[in-house]
Amino acid sequence: MDNKDKTGKASGKKFDLNLLRVFVSTYETESVTKSAEQLDLTQSSVSNALARLKDAVGGELFTRTGRGIKPTRFAVELYEHVQEHILGIDRFIEGLANFEPESSRRRFVIYCHEAALLRLHKRMHVFEKYPNISLVLKELPPKDARIYEDLRMEKVDLVIDVAPSDSRVFQSKLLHSDGLICIASATHPRLQDGKMTKQRYMDENHVLLNIRRENLTFVEWLVSDVLPPRKVFSQHSSLLGMLPSVSQSQALAVVPETLFLQYGEMFNLQSLPFPFETKTFDSYMVWPTKMARNSALTWLRGLIEDQLRASK
Known part of the structure; x- marks a missing residue:
């Protein structure tokens, strides 16, 4: 995108890619408040970033509704163009850091449907090898929207649900099918x-x-x-x-x-x-697409998959 002044000439200023990150977060959460929480910013910072992006691209991005905001048609097209590029950057950065489970003090939180939760409880002894890692298993909240909002906001690291997600924001993998x-x-x-x-x-x-x-x-x-x-x-x-x-x-x-x-x-x-x-009564592992190459979560997904397979 070219940045131009009011005369139509190039302004010479570099485009701030952070504006696109704020836009993607706000688009996916449909909330300035939730986007600010997800990005660890103030609401005014998110609003200012969206205003700057609107000026830079020359199109309205969101309209206000009774309970939040909705993307305009222009914003939908913009999101489709930039989302994969932003995710690609996130995946690359996330993949750079090495995760050492033996020395890590990481705390993981997983939402599980009850049948998977009961099977995993019986396999918790495997974490004795990693004394400083904390794993918290929680039953799925009763509302689907809450489950995936918490996953998007990184309040939980992984979800084990009875159905895959149909959103591009998440990836899913079948773990187990039961009669x-x-x-x-x-x-x-x-x-x-x-x-x-x-x-x-x-x-x-x-x-x-x-x-x-x-x-x-x-x-x-x-x-x-x-x-x-x-x-x-x-x-x-x-x-x-x-x-x-x-x-x-x-x-x-x-x-x-x-x-x-x-x-x-x-x-x-x-x-x-x-x-x-x-x-079949299925168990699907679901995680944010942007965290697909995160080394800590890749390790966790592999461990959970192994334990559910071993507990059949």
Whole structure:
């Protein structure tokens, strides 16, 4: 881009590439406040940078809305042109620093869906080799928007979710696919033959997971068919919390198969086929594209991938 004065002649001033970094951050967060937090700047610094960029490129960048700002059509085109270049610079700089896990005092924070969280908890002993590294595992927040806002703002380093991100801001990798099964008490009086049909499934009471995706319950989100209403015995916010309820009743639940393999014997449960066609229950690792070559996070992603594979 050429910088020109009001007469149209080149001003001789070099273009400040930091303005583009502020623009990309503000575009992705749709907020001057969040951009300032992400870049460790004041809000006035972000506003001034955007004003300078607007003057330099000669086009309106954002319009105000009730809850923030929205990019103009001009800004969308500008973002598409500059984003990859800014990311390329970030990737190169991030890749320069070497990470030494044996001596690092780094603190990592990971959001995990519950099934992955339970598997990783059993593998935490691997961090004994790295006594100064702190790893904090947290359950996914209930709202998708919060999950990826925190990842974008670098409040968390990694997300392990049940679906990949569809945003170019993030990269995703499938870690593990799990099947769904029915579970019931091993002493359930009507289910001793180990068989399950759709009618038998609908006739029983159900222990449900009270988590929604795309405005659907956990099972409805994964099942290809439209399920009729079920008779509800109890509802839970946790997969692990469902198991005692199933164990001490004549109700059914639907869970990932690996959860049963880990805890079925402990809770005196039996597994039965789930009689509907379903998608797999997947675990995806998601991280910011701009951190793809960060040596510390590359090490962390490799370690987490190895541990989830080992815990199957």
